[in-house]
Amino acid sequence: MFVWFVLSLLTLPEATGTNAGVNIKLTQKGLEYGRQTGIASIQQKLRTLHVPDISGTESVDPIGKVQYSLTGMQIVNLGLPQSSLGLVPGTGVSLSIANAFISLHAKWRVKYLWIIEDSGSFDLAVSELSIRTTIAVMSDDTGHPSISMINCATTVGRSSITFHGGASWLYNLFSSFINKALRDALQKQICHLVADSIAEMNPHLKTLNVIARVDKYAEIEYSMVASPAISSTSIDLGLKGEFYNIGQHKEPPFSPKPFSLPSQDTSMLYIGVSAFTANSAGFVYHSAGALSFNITDDMIPSESPLHLNTGTFEVFIPQIAKMYPGLMMQLLVKTEKEPILTFESNNVTVQASSTVTAYAIQPNSTLSPLFVLNLQGSVSASVYVNELKLAGAVTLNEIDMSLAKSYVGPFQVTSLDNIFKTVLKVAVIPKVNARLAEGYPLPAIGMMQLVNTQLQVMKDYLLIGTDVQLNPLCHDFLFWGGKNMLPQCATRVLKHQGFLYGVE
Incomplete structure (x- = not known):
């Protein structure tokens, strides 16, 4: 999903240079697309939420101790009608979901006065559910991107429980503490699920190669030259954007000049490719005798x-x-x-x-x-x-x-x-x-399609403004960690990252 593209860009390992050969600006429009595509994945993931069986003993007047168990809980309905994806300056990305709702169906069983048992089923409706989480982005000790959840808070605004079967006079006696037990279990499980979903992305982020193979002569390095500049409206990144001979990273006799992208927000993504990047290609191909x-x-x-x-x-x-x-x-x-x-x-x-x-x-x-x-x-x-x-x-x-x-x-x-x-x-x-x-690969967008792309030649750099959309062939790869990844997507992604040069 697009949000993982954002995170992968944020977490590229840093280079030692000063000026960037390639600058990237991700706008609020791009974040909005990330929210739209990401929330669909999160909703699908939440449908796999597993609430474990709950059992316990409570004192209920006037009958005394009541032993209860709630088993076989299954989600029958779930919705995330309101959500927002924001930027946390200096940290990463924040995700907020509001007015979510979940409906559960399960079985209940009670035992009281030591010998009397009763059972039935119930439906739990949870509404005004909110989820707030902050995701940190960093590089691991191998220089690959890594993400982790800093915090997560889940709040259940309202819930109601409807019992079926058994003695109806028991319902009101223990509905309150059963309701509370279920609310607590949901809040705990949702944050665990969010944390697991984030952690599951790390093995795939490790496949992100900041060295993009071009051909038998050259490769491009897209490592970061400085930490990302995160404002409330955009993310600005400076990438090295330098061609090198395969296996020999020799610096050219010239350096990149500083440049910045104009303040535009009509496209999701802006990419500035400097004359330095193009000239480093000329240096590499000349040195290789190509x-x-x-x-x-x-x-x-x-x-x-x-x-x-x-x-x-x-x-x-x-x-x-x-x-x-x-x-x-x-x-x-x-x-x-x-x-x-x-x-x-x-x-x-x-x-x-x-x-x-x-x-x-x-x-x-x-x-x-x-x-x-x-x-x-x-x-x-x-x-x-x-x-x-x-x-x-x-x-x-x-x-x-x-x-x-x-x-x-x-x-x-x-x-x-x-x-x-x-x-x-x-x-x-x-x-x-x-x-x-x-052509020559653009940075770190191998699983996306560019749409509505415009290119302008500016003083000392090329300005590419583009919207993006998820490649349909890669939908399963992005949402489900590759379990159902189509062969076409695998070839496309690996070829773009330089693992399969010349493979069609």
């Missing part, structure tokens, strides 16, 4: 007038065809340093410094170097949210080339502009866009 592309002629559309062979380049560099007549060519495009991404209002651009090495492919498949170009390129990017991931696409703006080294003598680099622009557009950009379309 921003390197081999381009061969079979990647060029057959209808293109330009192809990767020495005959095409003969027009611009005549000595190539003389030295390597009739050979196919291969290009190696490789970043020289990490690309730099910039967020401006409604605009995303990426600057990249690369080299392009051209080779002639010999008949025995060996590569003979022809020349090396320095390439400065600029692309524009569009960014969007796809299900639970942030995705995008780029288009080429401009390139600036210079000759770094030639193995075939001097030539005019500017004459190759059109060739390389075409190659980049038809071979490199589609590969980049195919990877960007796969």
